[in-house]
Amino acid sequence: MVSARKGELVVQRLESLFGNVTFDDDYWREQNEPFWLIAETILSQNTTSANSRAAFRSLFLSYQTVEAVSLAGVQDVERAIKQAGLYEAKARSISAVAREVMETYNGDTWSFIGGSYQSARERLQNVTGIGPKTADVVLVFARDFDIIPVDTHVFRVSRRIGLAPLKGGYDAVKMALEDEIPPGKRKFAHIALIRLGREICVARGPRHWKCPLTDLCDYYQATSCDASHTC
Ligand code: SF4
Structure with missing residues (x-):
C-alpha cells in the first residue's frame, strides 16, 4: 500500500x-472544434508523434470541417491519413465520429462530448476504435475533467x-x-x-x-x- x-x-x-x-493541442482550441482533438487522438494510437501529426495535417487540409469528413467515403479518409498506421481502422473511427456528430448532434461536437464524465465517456466508447484511453484523453483536454x-x-x-x-x-x-x-x-x-x-x-x-x-x-x-x- x-x-x-x-x-x-x-x-x-x-x-x-x-x-x-503542455501538449501541442492548441490547434483544435483555435478552431473551437473538439472533433479535431478526437481525430488527432485516434490518429495517435500505436504510432509515432511524427506520423500522427503528418496524418492529422493531411486530414485537416483535405476536409477542414466535420461535415466534409462525414460526407467523405471511408476510403478517401484512409488515403488522407495513410501515414498514421492502422489507417483503415482509424479512418472508420474518424468517419463514424463525424457521421454521429452530424446526424445525431446536428454538427455540434461539444454536445457529442457533453454531459457527465461517465455519459460522455460511454458515448465516445460506443464508437468502434475508441477505447477508454482515447476517450479519457479527449475528456481531460476538451472538458477539463480531473482524471488521469x-x-x-x-x-x-x-x-x-x-x-x-x-x-x-x-x-x-x-x-x-x-x-x-x-x-x-x-x-x-x-x-x-x-x-x-x-x-x-x-x-x-x-x-x-x-x-x-x-x-x-x-x-x-x-x-x-x-x-x-x-x-
Ligand atoms: S527512471 Fe524510472 S525506474 Fe528509474 S528511478 Fe526514475 S521512475 Fe524509477
Whole structure:
C-alpha cells in the first residue's frame, strides 16, 4: 500500500523537473472544434508523434470541417491519413465520429462530448476504435475533467514508481493514480508521466541517474545495486 504522500511528492518533483508542461493541442482550441482533438487522438494510437501529426495535417487540409469528413467515403479518409498506421481502422473511427456528430448532434461536437464524465465517456466508447484511453484523453483536454488517462508510458512509469498496482488493467491503474495524485494535479501528472517515460524512464534501460524520483521509486529501490546508479 502506497502512502498518499507519495503521489504528492512525485508531482512536486516533476513540477521542479519539467515546469509547466503542455501538449501541442492548441490547434483544435483555435478552431473551437473538439472533433479535431478526437481525430488527432485516434490518429495517435500505436504510432509515432511524427506520423500522427503528418496524418492529422493531411486530414485537416483535405476536409477542414466535420461535415466534409462525414460526407467523405471511408476510403478517401484512409488515403488522407495513410501515414498514421492502422489507417483503415482509424479512418472508420474518424468517419463514424463525424457521421454521429452530424446526424445525431446536428454538427455540434461539444454536445457529442457533453454531459457527465461517465455519459460522455460511454458515448465516445460506443464508437468502434475508441477505447477508454482515447476517450479519457479527449475528456481531460476538451472538458477539463480531473482524471488521469493511462497510456503506455503512464502504465510503465506509474507501476515502476509504485503508484499503481502491477496487476490489473486500464481502469485499475487509472483509479489507483487518481487516488494518489491530488485533485487539480491530474492533468499535469498525465502529461508529466508521459514526458518522464519518453525522456528518462524509458522502457529499456531507464536513465535513473537523470531521475529525481529514485528515493520514491519501488523499481529503483528493488533493482539498484550500487551508489553509482548504473544498475
Ligand atoms: S528511478 Fe528509474 S525506474 Fe524509477 S521512475 Fe526514475 S527512471 Fe524510472
